[in-house]
Amino acid sequence: MTTTEEAVAAAERCTPEYRRDPHAVYARLREEAPVCPMRPPHGNETYLITRYEDARAALSDPRLSKDMYGAMDAYRRIFGDSSLALDDNMLNADPPKHTRLRRLVNSAFTPRRVESLRPRVEGIVEQLLDSCPAREPFDLLPAYAFPLPIVVICELLGVPPRERSRMQRLSTTVAQTGFDPESKRAQQKAEEDLHAFFTEIVAAKRTRPGDDLLSALIEVRDTDGDGGLTETELVSTAFLLMFAGHKTTAYLIGNAVHHLLSQPAQLRAVRDDPELIGPAIEELLRYDGSVESATFRYATEDVEYAGTRIPKGALVQIALSSANRDPLRFENPDAFDVTREGNAHLGFGHGSHYCLGAPLARLETELALTRLFDRFPRIALADPAAGPRWMEVPFPAFRGLAELPVVLDPAG
Template identity: 75%
Template sequence: MTTVDDPVAAAERCTPEFRRNPHPVYASLRDTAPVCPMRPPHGIDTYLITRYEDARAALADPRLSKDMYGAMDAYRRIFGDSSVALDDNMLNSDPPKHTRLRRLVSSTFTPRRVDSLRPRIQDIVDTLLDNCATREPVDLLTAFAFPLPIIVICDLLGVPPDERSELQRLSTTVAQTGFSKESKQAQQKAEENLHAYFADLLSRKRSRPGEDLLSALTAAQDENGGLTEQELISTAFLLMFAGHKTTAYLIGNAVHHLLTHPAQLRAVQENPELIGQTVEELVRFEGSVESATFRFATEDVEIAGTRIPKGSLVQIALSSANRDPLKFDSPDELDVTRPANAQSAHLGFGHGIHYCLGAPLARLEVQLALTGLFSRFPRAALADPGREAPWMEVPFPAFRGLAELPVVLKPAVP
């Protein structure tokens, strides 16, 4: 592993100022060090990629592996031994394993299945907003943005309603873990409990299959057979975790930025047909996944004139790539009327073989959430518009989301 002599980028990315607004730091790195060596809090030398074209190419570069077993020592140092049991899935694998796992999952996660969820998602949106209407102000994260995707993904997976709150609590513990001994112990316990839960749930699905995704996965087969027990458990965890956490933060970010950009909100309220491209622009402007999950170099790789030695970890800053002025005009401006071809070029859902399988579901949820919220409460406003947005603090930039979103819900004037 190469030694990083100048960890300035990592230091800047761990400050409260950066968490409040990372974009000036990313802009500086794009200009001065587009492939920047750094040492994050986990202590393993890493290269950060910040420009759009470099990021897009890196996301599809087979020399930058996602196979966690190929970088097992580094993986264990960052995430701990207990994470391995939950991470044997398509996100952490390369072809041919990745191809097989994704094919088996995508065969039960089709666009038709996603579109069939539209009435159910609309019903969830309406019910949650009914409950929000009785409170003022209301934290839209806890009352709306988080419940919506957790209900949707648990419905899809077939998780019983009375087991969902504990599942969400455990996944939150995993997502917010830090590097202290106490945090690592809490993470390990949560991961062990999640592993045991999904093993038990999948056993129940085999005995009493239903019309849900996990039941379908237990029966899914291709020419090479089906998913192993470990792959089933890990895939169930991945779908649950990725299916609600990122979407919840994206809904929160979207509401916050529309409320702080009233002209953009008014444009989509007056032109409902803009909702699709509005969501794409919001993902570009402030997506919920700040950096792609780790990759490691299986050989020496040169990007933008910088040599990344074999064995190094690589992190791709999606938030930075999505505001690269070499790709997007006026990238620091939110513009819901931005040409659709420019909006769809964003990397908020990734690129290449690891492009987010759940992107169509996330898009549908955010579209229905925003349409429902601002149709029901067209005069909604931040409860304290002068207060600085409380962005969530994380051990290293992976998610980008608010810690809370207090809003006063105002219906249309009679």
């Protein structure tokens, strides 16, 4: 990457080279254009924030709104009208609405409540590993990394087992479509189907409630007219918990396995000292976490960051992957070091929108990694020379692998 202009162009268009390794682009932007005006494919005026201190401040800046209805024209150009019914949730809200919605689901994701799930998550991990071939190359993502968080979040919500594969298929379409007309039509159809999917589940649970989070939210909706949820918020919240509750963790598990296998000294350090698994997960979140960019905000007034004026109405993208490699905040930031101390990364965001499911994501990743490497200490990449193949998506929300071929127990 030789010029700032080339770096901006690569980030705007999400070129294949950029998707494979965005960190070289981010390094130049942090140095020369830390708050960078962009014209991405959706056409909305957008500013990209890449330095750690600016990113951290922006994530909790009340002038940068998350209320999608305040930027409806921009929202429609990016996502279309089909997303509206699914996006009426805490992710796209400011206080007091955000505070109300988050309060209703917060109790399900407290550290104590999540820790009580450990035996069940361990059981799911073991079942998935039992089903994986030991001596043959296979893709770890669909066999292990994705099913684990899907089963966990579906059990929390109360999604019937027979419906889970359909839910995963639809959510994948929503996440991976582009800006061309055919992709947008596929995305719109998937969003409409997901809305119908959760509407049907809500109706079924009203008739026959269970011991699950969705049944509890329905009860609040039906009995608390002032502090509960609207019907649209209820369906949208179910979608948000499902979507955010499995995509981010699945890609994090995949990224983690790839980097640990690619850097054996780091894996050896964790295996020699199991107490390092916690710091290792935090380092993985910093070094190559699954959320590359925070969901968009928009400026409700003119604001200034790093000497750059962001005009009222402009969209703001906060590059978490860039902030987490900022040399002004982290020593030797491009090194993967599981013994790193003082790791105040932004992998789960910051401020009032800090990831609600962070405790659950940490638990799932911890158990997925420890049991995988304990049961299969000789696990190896199926073709190390081939290098990783990263997702090539048009909108850099997720950072994840397209595939992860491994052999659990290679002969000899």
